[in-house]
Amino acid sequence: MSTHPLEEILHPRSIAVVGASDSPDGRGYGFLAPLLEFGFKGEIYPVNPKYSEVLGKKAYPSVRDIPGPVDYVISAVPARLVPQMLEDCAAKGVKVAHLYTARFSETGRQHAAELEREVLRLAKKGGIRLIGPNCMGVYHPGHGLAFDDDAPKTSGTAGLISQSGNVAGDIVRVCGMRGVYFSKAISYGNAIDLNECDYLDYFAQDPETEVILMYIEGVKDGQRFFDVLRQATLVKPVIIIKGGRGKSGTRAAASHTASLAGSAELWPTMVAQAGAVYAESLEELIDLAASFYLLPPIKGHRVGVAGGAGGASVLAADQCELAGLDVVPLPTELREELKRGGISIWDWIGNPADMSIREDRDFEVGDMLQVMAKYQDFDFLIAIIGSPHHHHGQPEITTDTFLGQYRLNEVKKTKPLLAVVYDRSLGQDEWDSWNWRVTCEVRTKLIDLGVPFYPTITRAAIAARKLIEYYQGRRSPADNLR
Amino acid sequence: MSTHPLEEILHPRSIAVVGASDSPDGRGYGFLAPLLEFGFKGEIYPVNPKYSEVLGKKAYPSVRDIPGPVDYVISAVPARLVPQMLEDCAAKGVKVAHLYTARFSETGRQHAAELEREVLRLAKKGGIRLIGPNCMGVYHPGHGLAFDDDAPKTSGTAGLISQSGNVAGDIVRVCGMRGVYFSKAISYGNAIDLNECDYLDYFAQDPETEVILMYIEGVKDGQRFFDVLRQATLVKPVIIIKGGRGKSGTRAAASHTASLAGSAELWPTMVAQAGAVYAESLEELIDLAASFYLLPPIKGHRVGVAGGAGGASVLAADQCELAGLDVVPLPTELREELKRGGISIWDWIGNPADMSIREDRDFEVGDMLQVMAKYQDFDFLIAIIGSPHHHHGQPEITTDTFLGQYRLNEVKKTKPLLAVVYDRSLGQDEWDSWNWRVTCEVRTKLIDLGVPFYPTITRAAIAARKLIEYYQGRRSPADNLR
Numbered sequence: 001m002s003t004h005p006l007e008e009i010l011h012p013r014s015i016a017v018v019g020a021s022d023s024p025d026g027r028g029y030g031f032l033a034p035l036l037e038f039g040f041k042g043e044i045y046p047v048n049p050k051y052s053e054v055l056g057k058k059a060y061p062s063v064r065d066i067p068g069p070v071d072y073v074i075s076a077v078p079a080r081l082v083p084q085m086l087e088d089c090a091a092k093g094v095k096v097a098h099l100y101t102a103r104f105s106e107t108g109r110q111h112a113a114e115l116e117r118e119v120l121r122l123a124k125k126g127g128i129r130l131i132g133p134n135c136m137g138v139y140h141p142g143h144g145l146a147f148d149d150d151a152p153k154t155s156g157t158a159g160l161i162s163q164s165g166n167v168a169g170d171i172v173r174v175c176g177m178r179g180v181y182f183s184k185a186i187s188y189g190n191a192i193d194l195n196e197c198d199y200l201d202y203f204a205q206d207p208e209t210e211v212i213l214m215y216i217e218g219v220k221d222g223q224r225f226f227d228v229l230r231q232a233t234l235v236k237p238v239i240i241i242k243g244g245r246g247k248s249g250t251r252a253a254a255s256h257t258a259s260l261a262g263s264a265e266l267w268p269t270m271v272a273q274a275g276a277v278y279a280e281s282l283e284e285l286i287d288l289a290a291s292f293y294l295l296p297p298i299k300g301h302r303v304g305v306a307g308g309a310g311g312a313s314v315l316a317a318d319q320c321e322l323a324g325l326d327v328v329p330l331p332t333e334l335r336e337e338l339k340r341g342g343i344s345i346w347d348w349i350g351n352p353a354d355m356s357i358r359e360d361r362d363f364e365v366g367d368m369l370q371v372m373a374k375y376q377d378f379d380f381l382i383a384i385i386g387s388p389h390h391h392h393g394q395p396e397i398t399t400d401t402f403l404g405q406y407r408l409n410e411v412k413k414t415k416p417l418l419a420v421v422y423d424r425s426l427g428q429d430e431w432d433s434w435n436w437r438v439t440c441e442v443r444t445k446l447i448d449l450g451v452p453f454y455p456t457i458t459r460a461a462i463a464a465r466k467l468i469e470y471y472q473g474r475r476s477p478a479d480n481l482r
Numbered sequence: 483m484s485t486h487p488l489e490e491i492l493h494p495r496s497i498a499v500v501g502a503s504d505s506p507d508g509r510g511y512g513f514l515a516p517l518l519e520f521g522f523k524g525e526i527y528p529v530n531p532k533y534s535e536v537l538g539k540k541a542y543p544s545v546r547d548i549p550g551p552v553d554y555v556i557s558a559v560p561a562r563l564v565p566q567m568l569e570d571c572a573a574k575g576v577k578v579a580h581l582y583t584a585r586f587s588e589t590g591r592q593h594a595a596e597l598e599r600e601v602l603r604l605a606k607k608g609g610i611r612l613i614g615p616n617c618m619g620v621y622h623p624g625h626g627l628a629f630d631d632d633a634p635k636t637s638g639t640a641g642l643i644s645q646s647g648n649v650a651g652d653i654v655r656v657c658g659m660r661g662v663y664f665s666k667a668i669s670y671g672n673a674i675d676l677n678e679c680d681y682l683d684y685f686a687q688d689p690e691t692e693v694i695l696m697y698i699e700g701v702k703d704g705q706r707f708f709d710v711l712r713q714a715t716l717v718k719p720v721i722i723i724k725g726g727r728g729k730s731g732t733r734a735a736a737s738h739t740a741s742l743a744g745s746a747e748l749w750p751t752m753v754a755q756a757g758a759v760y761a762e763s764l765e766e767l768i769d770l771a772a773s774f775y776l777l778p779p780i781k782g783h784r785v786g787v788a789g790g791a792g793g794a795s796v797l798a799a800d801q802c803e804l805a806g807l808d809v810v811p812l813p814t815e816l817r818e819e820l821k822r823g824g825i826s827i828w829d830w831i832g833n834p835a836d837m838s839i840r841e842d843r844d845f846e847v848g849d850m851l852q853v854m855a856k857y858q859d860f861d862f863l864i865a866i867i868g869s870p871h872h873h874h875g876q877p878e879i880t881t882d883t884f885l886g887q888y889r890l891n892e893v894k895k896t897k898p899l900l901a902v903v904y905d906r907s908l909g910q911d912e913w914d915s916w917n918w919r920v921t922c923e924v925r926t927k928l929i930d931l932g933v934p935f936y937p938t939i940t941r942a943a944i945a946a947r948k949l950i951e952y953y954q955g956r957r958s959p960a961d962n963l964r
Binding site: 107108109150162163164165166167174177178217241242243244245246247248251252255256280281283308309310311313314315316317318320322327328329347348349351352354421423424425426427428429431436437441444453455456458 | 584589590591632644645646647648649652656659660697699723724725726727728729730731733734735737738762763764765790791792793794795796797798799800801802803804809810811829830831832833834836838839871903905906907908909910911912913918919922923925926929935937938940
């Protein structure tokens with residue numbers, strides 16, 4: 001357990017959902033249902049004067065009317081009702097209110113901005129900390145807290161701090177498909193009280209969190225953020241994507257979370273100076289999450305690639321080099337070893353190893369990967385798995401047969417290993433075909449094996465290069481004292 | 483019909499498959515089966531002294547033994563048997579031999595290179611044109627020719643020239659999933675006789691082909707290639723990806739198709755000077771194929787975006803700007819129109835239009851797109867469709883309901899329109915869930931509607947920008963006379 005003040009806030013013993021409702025269209029349902037589905041252990045109190053019961057739980061007209069203590073309140077009522085609700089919360093001794101409620105300063109309207117200031121004033125007066133407003137709040141599966149019922153129930157060691165709720169939900173879901181699970185994720189919106197610095201400081205100290213992901217539209221205090229980030233990166237990797245980088249994105253960020261995005265060109269430099277990792281897109285953030293979550297440190301840029309065929313091998317070499325990797329030639333000793341093993345293409349095969357040229361049927365791609373794994377010339381390996389080919393005339397290949405030829409479990413014991421499994425924009429016809437089902441099973445097995453996978457060689461290569469450069473540039477705590 | 487000499491070669495009346503076999507593992511089966519499956523109308527002759535019949539067709543010991551005339555021969559025999567086969571072909575009056583047969587100069591072995599020269603000498607002496615060696619040959623679905631039985635049977639107006647067979651098969655299959663179909667595709671390997679210039683010249687003249695895709699590892703004659711390319715781009719768009727760009731890719735290209743890849747840094751400039759479009763990756767080539775195939779010309783960089791929510795809209799703005807698009811603010815007249823229509827967020831909504839902030843339930847994303855489509859301020863629109871959200875508690879949304887809210891058919895009548903439908907790395911669990919099935923149905927419906935789709939906003943934006951710049955820079959035939 002951390003001694004950070006947020007620790008208590010993120011472990012409530014009782015939760016009231018204000019504006020709770022049985023209608024599955026609204027968030028009054030959308031916040032209550034996940035608490036039940038995720039098995040929140042404490043008391044759950046729906047609050048809504050229109051109902052005596054919501055989703056089988058006794059409902060109360062206001063927070064004041066709840067019999068027991070209330071630690072945590074989720075507000076799904078309209079903005080104009082928030083001041084009264086906060087006064088009820090103060091009377092009840094509520095510690096924190098998560099305001100899903102939006103339509104404050106992000107609307108750009110003066111009266112809404114005034115109401116937001118009034119909300120903050122009332123919260124401070126009542127001793128209530130605020131998450132939000134205009135956000136999805138907390139996903140903490142180990143404690144039974146969630147804002148979407150389709151998020152994974154599995155806990156993990158990634159932490160997410162996201163100014164956008166939509167982006168938070170997307171990252172949590174898509175990371176789950178890539179083998180990355182979360183200790184906690186916080187969507188924090190307009191951040192009028194608790195802000196990105198508080199959350200980052202918490203995650204840096206949280207023993208349940210080993211890698212931190214951030215989606216930020218704007219920071220309240222640039223100097224404090226830089227200092228907190230620099231401290232955080234001493235103890236764990238922090239991967240950041242900035243929303244609102246150009247003119248139009250800055251406008252969009254203002255109308256989304258009332259953020260002053262600005263000075264976009266400074267962000268990559270600032271993030272690098274603080275020792276964090278900058279992601280260029282949401283896809284890249286998720287690729288980096290998979291890399292940092294699943295891979296050991298990689299010491300250098302020298303990569304061995306196997307599994308592509310023909311032109312795919314040529315393009316793999318190109319894309320790896322363009323991404324900043326060093327696709328080294330096969331070492332002479334390795335060729336000699338192949339020759340001694342009777343492999344007829346010992347003089348012809350290269351790196352990437354194009355296995356489509358082999359004559360020896362029992363020399364499989366996994367054999368080549370295992371040979372490559374033995375040599376110090378490679379810092380890590382990439383296996384191009386792709387997806388099985390769909391020949392109408394041929395029998396289906398089982399997932400075990402298809403994946404078995406790669407010997408990934410053996411290879412990863414010797415060298416850091418990334419896999420490429422294609423995403424394809426499937427239509428109705430592909431949905432029913434066995435090769436795409438096998439591809440899905442392959443991904444699930446890779447997660448079980450702890451091997452990160454990427455939809456293209458380019459994305460694998462970039463995710464590896466940024467990981468390598470993070471570990472090469474990592475500071476020790478002593479560096480901060482200089 | 484084109485009068486180009488290749489026209490006759492690509493329309494054979496009879497085909498012999500030398501090395502034909504009943505065993506589905508080998509290409510002797512793999513070339514014969516698609517001819518039957520694609521319904522090749524002419525005579526098909528399996529050739530193999532070991533069999534009297536292959537796949538229900540009478541087999542012959544050699545090409546000489548075939549009773550009728552043979553226009554086209556596919557060779558799947560080992561390299562050492564090719565000289566005798568070519569002498570048989572010459573005696574029979576064969577016009578063209580496609581040599582799938584490999585292990586010639588690409589092995590880097592001297593005797594194999596010598597054999598390749600002997601093969602060329604014998605072909606010239608016998609009056610036989612060669613496709614290859616070391617290639618998959620011709621996919622011409624309208625004529626019943628194919629090298630993979632899982633390629634689409636549908637013909638279209640894209641033409642593909644690919645030095646790699648693996649890349650050719652991949653492009654044909656994946657393009658089919660994106661609504662792009664082919665007149666013909668040619669995989670040409672080592673190109674010792676017919677080469678990239680001959681094929682490009684043919685496709686430029688071919689009335690069945692409207693856009694040309696190329697994967698090239700090396701050209702035989704740089705000046706001739708530039709001249710042929712420059713002529714081709716006068717009449718139709720040509721999109722090129724270069725394999726073998728860096729040191730390791732150049733090595734890989736040499737051992738793949740014996741190509742002298744070299745001078746990689748010159749390629750983007752050369753391609754641009756010739757008026758063609760340069761693709762940075764195979765994914766981008768396919769995105770560009772979808773754009774050029776399905777979109778009308780787009781006159782400028784000003785884009786309107788709708789359909790993202792919250793942070794996804796902010797990131798959409800960023801990624802469009804980073805890709806070189808101009809995400810213009812909503813015009814005042816448009817806001818006034820929304821206000822007159824009673825839309826309460828008329829002053830707040832922007833471009834990208836984040837529909838998650840709307841209060842008016844019957845003002846859907848398709849209504850916003852239709853309003854945007856009316857204004858000259860936008861050169862084109864991007865609809866972010868994503869995929870439907872998977873709430874356990876809620877009923878499934880039908881594909882028609884989900885896609886219907888976008889009104890794409892109406893919108894595309896007024897403005898060029900691109901869609902974003904996410905690819906996700908599905909695992910076993912997702913394979914069975916309704917929202918991913920709906921996503922697959924959405925893609926199929928988009929193809930029916932003729933709306934190109936892309937898995938990320940970044941890829942849509944780059945594909946649009948390169949299309950715009952192609953049309954802005956397009957030369958007229960008169961330009962070449964200056």
